[in-house]
Amino acid sequence: MFFLDILSGVLLLVGVFFGFTGALGLFRFPDFFTRVHAASVTESIASILILTGLMLQTQFDLNTAKLIFILLFLMITSPTASHALAKSARHGGLLSIPESKKKKENS
Amino acid sequence: MHFGKWTLFLAVFWMLLSGYFKPLMLGFGVLSVVIVLVFLRRMDKADEEPMVISIGHRMLRYVVWLFWQIVLSSVQVTRLIWSPTIKLSPSLEKISVQNTREASRVLYANSITLTPGTMSVDLEDGEITVHALQKESIDDLKSGEMERKITSIWGENK
Amino acid sequence: MIGVLATVCIAILVVMGLALARACYADTVYDRILGVNMFGTKTVLFIAAVGFLMGRPDFLDIAIVYALINFIGMIAVLRFFEYIAPIE
Structure with a gap:
């Protein structure tokens, strides 16, 4: 059990580090479309690591199954949400960096 | 059934x-x-195409491969974020997915968004518009490794 | 183990604070929605972690419900903003 505790602690701390990295990226990246990439770091790998770390803390019963379900659900919905966000930004007329460069050259 | x-x-x-x-x-x-x-x-x-649940060993193998891919690209993006001067080459390109079926396309676009560094912005008749932080990741997608893995789950065209 | 869990909870709170700051101070509407979305995802993780910290894993049910509501709310807000030009 001791070994599992250490493994889960390491997973949790690494997951939190990735989460913090993503939040930093939200402030450091230049435009909206690149910031979505930074946010997706926190949404994919940080959730995987933190939820896996919590799974190792359970007695492998119903709670583990619930954690697996939360993980699966986040894996399906968070890309959907960022896709919808990027799509609506494009329809709203926001240009990404390569597109706005091209526009400047043309005008 | x-x-x-x-x-x-x-x-x-x-x-x-x-x-x-x-x-x-x-x-x-x-x-x-x-x-x-x-x-x-x-x-x-x-609905014309009823949803059928089918999760076989191929799907599981793909999920494991996808997790590994997520880890690799997350480390790459993390390095980009922590580097003192941010060097990005954001690019936007269209990738053709003509010869795959509908369910595979959705899974493909979802996997692209799930791996940090690439994101599917639009998906309409046979083309996925992909935005990437670096040009190299789009070239990786164009080499078609992920697409091949996905088509092998459900088979080629319907 | 309690120490690690407490550290994790506090760190997730800090990340949530940063996301909320992004949501408050940003140029475009979409940046704000991005911040709110990240805040929601972190909240799910925070509720799950707090449940383990307090020794009450029943909190996982709340985390599931929060994840559902967060997703549906996000899609609803995006439908609303889809054809509105961004604020410069």
């Missing part, structure tokens, strides 16, 4: 969420499974 699978799936799902095995709670469970099945039947009539 199709409904049998759904019944089993929904029943297991109910057990997972409730965790009680008293007659009253099981009765509620049976009731909600029946209600969902009725809705499903009505939706199948409106």
Whole structure:
């Protein structure tokens, strides 16, 4: 059990580090479309690591199954949400960096 | 056959969420499974392509491979974020997915967004518009390794 | 183990604070929605972690419900903003 505790602690701390990295990226990246990439770091790998770390803390019963379900659900919905966000930004007329460069050259 | 699978799936799902095995709670469970099945039947009539659950060993192998891919690209993006001067080459390109079926396309676009560094912005008739932090990741996608893995799950065209 | 869990909870709170700051101070509507979305995802993780810290894993049910509501709310807000030009 001791070994599992250490493994889960390491997973949790690494997951939190990735989460913090993503939040930093939200402030450091230049435009909206690149910031979505930074946010997706926190949404994919940080959730995987933190939820896996919590799974190792359970007695492998119903709670583990619930954690697996939360993980699966986040894996399906968070890309959907960022896709919808990027799509609506494009329809709203926001240009990404390569597109706005091209526009400047043309005008 | 199709409904049998759904019944089993929904029943297991109910057990997972409730965790009680008293007659009253099981009765509620049976009731909600029946209600969902009725809705499903009505939706199948409106939908041309009914949703069939199929999770085989190929899907599991793909999920494991995808997790590994997520780890690799997350480390790459993390290095980009912590580097003192941010060097990005954001690019936007279209990737053709003509010869894959609908379900595979959705899974493909979802996997692209799930791996940090690439994101699918738009998906319309056979083309996925992909935005990437670096040009190299789009070249990786164009080499088609991920697409090949996905088409091998459900087979080629319908 | 309690120490690690407490550290994790506090760190997730800090990340949530940063996301909320992004949501408050940003140029475009979409940046704000991005911040709110990240705040929601972190909240799910926070609720799950707090449940383990307090020794009450029943909190996982709340985390599931929060994940569902967060997703549906996000899609609803995006439908609303889809055809509105961004604020410069």
